[in-house]
Amino acid sequence: MLASVTRLHLRSLRFMLPFIVYSLRSMAQARRSPGNLAADAMRDHLGGFWTRSVWRDVESMRAFMTSGAHKQAMPKLLDWCDEAALVHWDQDTTMLPEWDEAHRQLVTHGRRSKVRYPSPAHETLDIPVPRRR
Numbered sequence: 598m599l600a601s602v603t604r605l606h607l608r609s610l611r612f613m614l615p616f617i618v619y620s621l622r623s624m625a626q627a628r629r630s631p632g633n634l635a636a637d638a639m640r641d642h643l644g645g646f647w648t649r650s651v652w653r654d655v656e657s658m659r660a661f662m663t664s665g666a667h668k669q670a671m672p673k674l675l676d677w678c679d680e681a682a683l684v685h686w687d688q689d690t691t692m693l694p695e696w697d698e699a700h701r702q703l704v705t706h707g708r709r710s711k712v713r714y715p716s717p718a719h720e721t722l723d724i725p726v727p728r729r730r
Contacts, residue, residue, distance in 0.1 A: 598634065598652065598687070598689065598690065599651070599652045599653075599654060599655055599685055599688075600651050600652075600686050600693075600694050601648075601650045601683070601685045602647065602649050602683065602694070602702060602703050603681070603683045604647050604681070605645065605674065605678050605680065605681050606644060606645045606680035606681070606716070606718075606719075607644070607678060608677065608678060608714050609677075615673070615677075616646075616677055619666060619669070619670035619673065620638065620670075622665075622666035622670075623665075623667045623670055624636060624637075624638055626661065626664075626665045626666045627648075627667070630657065630661040631657060631660070632653040632656070632657020632661075633650060633651075633653075633657065633661065634650075634651040634652060634691045635650060635691065635692070635693045636649070636651075636693075637649060637650075639696070639727065639729060640729075641728060641729065642727075642728040642729065643725055645680070645724075645725070645727065647696070647727055649693050649699050651690075651693055655685070674712070675711060675712055675713050676713055676714070678710075679715060679716040680712065680715070680719040681709065681710035681711075681712050681719070682703055682708065682722060682724060683703075683707060683710060684707035684708070686702055697726065700724065700727055703724055704722060707724075709722060
């Protein structure tokens with residue numbers, strides 16, 4: 598199984614409504630995608646948006662990423678976000694990783710996604726431990 602974690606932070610509240618619309622559409626797409634075993638999302642106490650998902654294999658995850666609502670949203674994140682990071686890893690279980698494990702994997706093995714207006718935290722991959730709002 599393949600676990601995937603993303604964290605995004607919007608650079609301005611003016612992007613919140615369209616971001617939420619695309620997020621809901623993308624999460625619905627993920628949950629019905631072939632090969633998806635679990636998916637959920639959370640907004641943390643500092644306004645970061647996290648996703649975690651488990652996939653049967655990398656091909657299933659890539660098919661999701663490159664189609665539908667997710668594909669439509671990705672170019673917009675370049676301008677909407679000042680922080681964006683992701684990580685994938687192999688795991689033996691179909692269970693979603695705990696949020697502390699998602700954070701550990703992201704800061705240890707994650708990579709930054711391209712954003713046009715990076716914050717200082719984006720440049721250093723300084724990602725706080727997620728706590729629910």
